[in-house]
Amino acid sequence: MSTFLSNLISGVSLGSVYAIIALGYTMVYGIAKMLNFAHGDVIMIGAYMCFVMMFNLNTPAFVGVLIAMAVCTLLGITIERLAYKPLRQATSLSVLITAIGMSYFLQNLAQLIWGANPKSFKSVIPSGGLSLMGGSLKISYVTIVTIIASVLIMVVLTLFVNHTKMGKAMRCVSEDRGAAELMGVNVDLTITVTFAIGSALAAIAAVLMCSAYPTLKPTTGSMPGIKAFTAAVFGGIGSIPGAMLGGILLGVIEILGKAYVSSELGDAFVFAVLILVLLVKPTGLLGKKIHEKV
């Protein structure tokens, strides 16, 4: 029982990281109508930035996290302005290919700067954890912080999107870009802010992920990126609660699959889920299809 609980909690924790990354995917998709496949690599850059700050410059962990967030935010804005904005009127295939190109560019840039050898990331969160059920269930602080962080992000993001002017503008652009423009919304600015938020979240995800799984290399971001994309589709791409739910469920499925079925097939379960969802409910768990009324 305690093993199962322990696995479940690890799953929720891993899933929380996926969820935070998936939020970036889903918001950008919802608002800019594009799949930003370079999102995973922004995570990797965030992790390296935090690493450089903490281990090369010996700053405290929180400074590392803040710098990583700042750099990722700028990086996200720069990528959007340089690579995606000129393609606003182009076909979605051109944008997709550009995003994949950007992903490889960032990976190779990281390899050029930091080399291909993996670095070992030290957790920004104190090691150790809580002992529950008479010591048979241990929950590490990293796990706790990850889950709390993702819940907080979810709450803040939901409040932002539903109650602020910029948040409402985002929902409008997401639903009907032209109509949003007619309301006086600056669509370009809205898209930039979306990229900024998604990339800042990517930095948080980076630090949490590398605190739990401490190997850092130029391809560190690609697998979690793809899985978070799967999570976003699973939950219903474009939906913020969907990304959260999809991420957590996916993390749980991955960890339980690894623990009880086959440790090698954990990743395969994740993608099997994607295929199943696309077959059975292509709009995802919380994805909506609104029928227009005439």
Place this chain on the structure above:
Amino acid sequence: MAEPMLKVDGIDVYYGAIHAIKGISFEVHENEVVTLIGANGAGKSTTLNTIGGLMKPRTGKIEFLGQNISAMPASKVVPLGIALCPEGRRIFQQMTVRENLEMGGYTRPASEIQDTMDEMFGRFPRLKEREKQIAGTLSGGEQQMLAIARALMSHPKLLMLDEPSMGLAPILVDQIFDIIKELHKAGTTILLVEQNARKALQVADRAYVLETGKITLSGTGEELANSDEVRKAYLGG
């Protein structure tokens, strides 16, 4: 005569290689209802979208209250006092009625929104009843009212309506035209695009006929309603 509120001067608009608007010029004066009539594809919506800042004219000039707005994006045009209620309504289906109205007032200070909203609820009591409802669940007529109210939320000096009667039952069409008359009486300047030429000419002070991107006729609403060409082409004989 005073300077026109809106002066469209020889604009050409293209969709890629397609020459949609071919050098049209027209004017709208303060407190006027002006209508553009014409068949499908004549360029009526394109004209409104260009004035509204969604598209840019390749040549020519659009002046609003003496200011050149030809190259301005919609986000700059709206605060100047131009609102476009687009074809097909395009309300935000997943948002509530209230949120739709708030978005209409996007460019205005938050402190003024509630007053204008109360004004809209006074004019459209049905919207008040449905304030918290998701806009996508409204009936077609209610959605059109919401679209008009949303456009009015920016307190426009010039309200552009693109096919407000499209897809509505005859009784609702009458209601929409009653609203246009009321807005006119209240002093709103309106540029109306309509397929329902008969109704449009009844409410219009002046009208222009648009054919394949060119203005072919113009005059007062009454003159055009009585012209043989218009009667044959748009009023069914």
